[in-house]
Amino acid sequence: xxxxxxxxxxxEKVAEAAWRVIRKNGMEQxxxxxxxxxxxxxxxxxxxxxxxxxxLYMYSMKLVSERVNLRIKNIAFTGELLxxxxxxxxxxxxxxxxxxxxxxxxxxxxxxxMSDTSLAALRKxxxxxxxxxxxxxxxxxxxxxxxxxxxxxxxxxxxxxxxIDGLAIHAVLRPEVLTKEKIESAVxxxxxxxxxx
Numbered sequence: 001x002x003x004x005x006x007x008x009x010x011x012e013k014v015a016e017a018a019w020r021v022i023r024k025n026g027m028e029q030x031x032x033x034x035x036x037x038x039x040x041x042x043x044x045x046x047x048x049x050x051x052x053x054x055x056l057y058m059y060s061m062k063l064v065s066e067r068v069n070l071r072i073k074n075i076a077f078t079g080e081l082l083x084x085x086x087x088x089x090x091x092x093x094x095x096x097x098x099x100x101x102x103x104x105x106x107x108x109x110x111x112x113x114m115s116d117t118s119l120a121a122l123r124k125x126x127x128x129x130x131x132x133x134x135x136x137x138x139x140x141x142x143x144x145x146x147x148x149x150x151x152x153x154x155x156x157x158x159x160x161x162x163x164i165d166g167l168a169i170h171a172v173l174r175p176e177v178l179t180k181e182k183i184e185s186a187v188x189x190x191x192x193x194x195x196x197x
Contacts, residue, residue, distance in 0.1 A: 011049050014039045015060040019105045027108045032056065054118040061109040061119060064102045065126045068092055081144060082195065085137055086187050089164050092130065093187075094171045095180050103172050134161040138194075146195050156194055163190055 017039035021030045032053055036046040050056040071091045077084045094103035113119035134157045141147040147156075167186060170178045 007049065011059060012063065014041070014046065014049055014056065015063045018056060018060045019101055022105050022108045023101060027112050030057075054116060057109065057112065057116070057119060058122055060105070061113075061122055061126075064106045064109070065129070067098075067102060071098075081140055081146060082191065085141075085191060086184065088133070088137070089187055090184075092164060093168050093183055094175075095183065100172075100175075103168050107169065107172055131157070131161055134158075134164075141195060148194055148196060151194060160190065160194075163187075 094100040113123040
């Protein structure tokens with residue numbers, strides 16, 4: 001009887017192998033050959049799942065976004081915004097064994113998307129989706145009368161997004177300096193700064 005292969009699962013395994021190669025050796029070493037070797041496949045088998053390197057990169061990049069979204073979807077929110085917002089933004093910060101690799105490869109893909117136009121549209125879409133999360137956060141704080149009355153809505157969306165983005169970058173670059181505790185403290189302090197006492 002022929003072996004049944006779950007193609008989607010196999011594609012995820014290849015994408016995860018790409019993540020490992022990128023984390024260990026950098027984006028410049030993430031060739032089809034090196035990723036195939038890491039995944040335990042032949043280059044020919046890789047071509048069965050991805051017709052080009054750009055297609056593999058795009059799938060691998062999209063997988064990061066899908067996993068973040070799945071985590072967010074599965075959060076059991078309390079209904080208390082000041083408790084729930086830090087939990088929500090933690091899903092996109094490199095704080096644990098699941099999110100650290102995601103952020104490391106995400107930033108590698110972001111850098112690659114500056115020269116690879118096939119990745120640029122996906123980066124912009126994910127960026128727009130991420131920004132929308134901060135639109136919803138500031139809107140919710142305003143709707144529930146928790147935000148400061150003179151809050152500049154548009155500026156605060158960009159400021160909160162920039163803070164989280166900056167924390168993520170610095171946590172990836174210097175995890176020994178920007179610890180989990182410091183990140184959580186910075187998020188909570190920022191949230192307090194835009195809310196009524």
